[in-house]
Amino acid sequence: MSLNNILNSLPEDLKSQLFERLLEILLKSKNVDKADPTHVVRFLYLAREGLLKSSECLKSMLYIATSMEKEETLSILSERVEFSKLRDAISG
Amino acid sequence: MVKFGIEFVPREVYWRTVYYTVESEKSGFNYVWITDHYNNRNVYVILTLIANYTNSIKLGTGVTNPYVCNPVFTATAIASLAEVAPDRVVCGIGAGDYVTLSTIGLKFEKPLAYVREAVEVIRTLTSGGTVDLDGQAFKIKGAKLNYKSPSKIPVYIGAQGPAMLKLAGEIGDGVLINASHPKDLKEAVARIREGVSKANRKIEDLDVAAYTSFSIAEEEAKAVEAAIPVVAFIVGGSPNIVLERHGIDLEKAQAIKDALVQGKFGRAFKNVTSEMVEAFSIAGTPKQCIDKIEQVLATGVTQFVVGSPIGPDVIKSIRMIGERVIPVF
Numbered sequence: 182m183s184l185n186n187i188l189n190s191l192p193e194d195l196k197s198q199l200f201e202r203l204l205e206i207l208l209k210s211k212n213v214d215k216a217d218p219t220h221v222v223r224f225l226y227l228a229r230e231g232l233l234k235s236s237e238c239l240k241s242m243l244y245i246a247t248s249m250e251k252e253e254t255l256s257i258l259s260e261r262v263e264f265s266k267l268r269d270a271i272s273g
Numbered sequence: 274m275v276k277f278g279i280e281f282v283p284r285e286v287y288w289r290t291v292y293y294t295v296e297s298e299k300s301g302f303n304y305v306w307i308t309d310h311y312n313n314r315n316v317y318v319i320l321t322l323i324a325n326y327t328n329s330i331k332l333g334t335g336v337t338n339p340y341v342c343n344p345v346f347t348a349t350a351i352a353s354l355a356e357v358a359p360d361r362v363v364c365g366i367g368a369g370d371y372v373t374l375s376t377i378g379l380k381f382e383k384p385l386a387y388v389r390e391a392v393e394v395i396r397t398l399t400s401g402g403t404v405d406l407d408g409q410a411f412k413i414k415g416a417k418l419n420y421k422s423p424s425k426i427p428v429y430i431g432a433q434g435p436a437m438l439k440l441a442g443e444i445g446d447g448v449l450i451n452a453s454h455p456k457d458l459k460e461a462v463a464r465i466r467e468g469v470s471k472a473n474r475k476i477e478d479l480d481v482a483a484y485t486s487f488s489i490a491e492e493e494a495k496a497v498e499a500a501i502p503v504v505a506f507i508v509g510g511s512p513n514i515v516l517e518r519h520g521i522d523l524e525k526a527q528a529i530k531d532a533l534v535q536g537k538f539g540r541a542f543k544n545v546t547s548e549m550v551e552a553f554s555i556a557g558t559p560k561q562c563i564d565k566i567e568q569v570l571a572t573g574v575t576q577f578v579v580g581s582p583i584g585p586d587v588i589k590s591i592r593m594i595g596e597r598v599i600p601v602f
Binding site: 204208213 | 289291292327588
């Protein structure tokens with residue numbers, strides 16, 4: 182199952198929760214030099230378009246967060262059973 | 274109707290400042306002001322990226338400096354930015370602060386001449402004209418850009434002292450008053466009016482902006498704690514006349530100035546008193562901030578700029594202002 186499909190299957194409240202947790206990593210991590218530039222540009226583009234909580238944006242945020250703080254991102258994805266497929270997809 | 278601006282110091286990687294601005298635009302802010310200091314990311318690079326990822330928010334240097342940056346360069350940079358975002362660009366310019374200038378070996382001399390002449394150069398060049406200037410600050414012979422700005426670029430003058438405020442009233446399209454307290458703003462607006470009268474203009478011709486040090490949080494203590502470093506730098510750059518107006522102990526203020534010049538920031542921050550925070554920032558809960566903004570607007574201010582630090586958590590503070598402060602006005 183692709184990341185997009187997994188994210189699409191999440192209910193909106195869980196998408197919001199995931200967005201806030203990933204945003205915290207994006208804005209507070211000290212490893213800014215590790216942020217994936219391609220996904221950073223995609224994230225900003227989707228933010229401009231008002232699509233911050235879309236599956237596509239969450240996917241980019243997941244990639245950025247993983248590149249900056251892999252262990253913390255995986256830990257967030259371990260907090261809820263609904264995120265387990267995301268964790269498997271990211272860690273695999 | 275009052276306008277709301279927000280200031281960002283681009284000390285973080287570019288995309289965070291861009292994202293903060295995207296959120297600010299969605300939260301109802303009308304202007305973003307990006308500071309221009311040699312030790313942070315370049316203001317024009319950041320503003321260009323912001324232009325690319327936003328739709329309507331106005332983009333300003335907050336503020337650029339004629340000692341550090343020759344106004345010919347400022348003109349070409351700001352006109353190029355206006356090509357990216359026509360009708361959205363404004364140029365904030367000010368004489369700067371003693372601490373930063375001394376760090377890079379520049380003398381704070383003839384500030385009125387530097388700012389007046391820089392404004393003339395920027396206006397002439399961005400509108401397609403040729404500059405021949407034998408000034409006190411700049412000697413320019415036949416300078417002309419190979420293009421011109423597609424739209425008029427309003428020039429805002431950053432000011433705090435009485436003479437600079439008068440100059441802003443005389444020649445500025447706007448003025449960015451470096452103050453947060455109604456007492457200072459009332460005094461500033463009076464000086465601006467003197468300049469306006471001298472030039473036979475109307476105060477309504479100017480956008481009078483209070484460029485505040487602002488910090489908002491659910492808990493007052495957290496908001497105040499976040500404001501302390503910024504207040505230290507304001508105290509460090511404030512003339513004695515302003516410090517005395519608020520009953521600030523000049524010896525304590527000098528101790529902060531000395532510590533900042535020596536780069537001993539922790540010592541400077543420890544010397545910040547609650548009186549200094551009250552005088553030089555708006556820091557508190559949403560309700561407390563709304564009350565203080567109302568007092569600020571009563572002085573004749575037409576734009577309220579939420580300046581650094583914004584709050585202990587920038588993104589939460591931006592949302593808080595968008596949801597609970599801006600709608601009140």
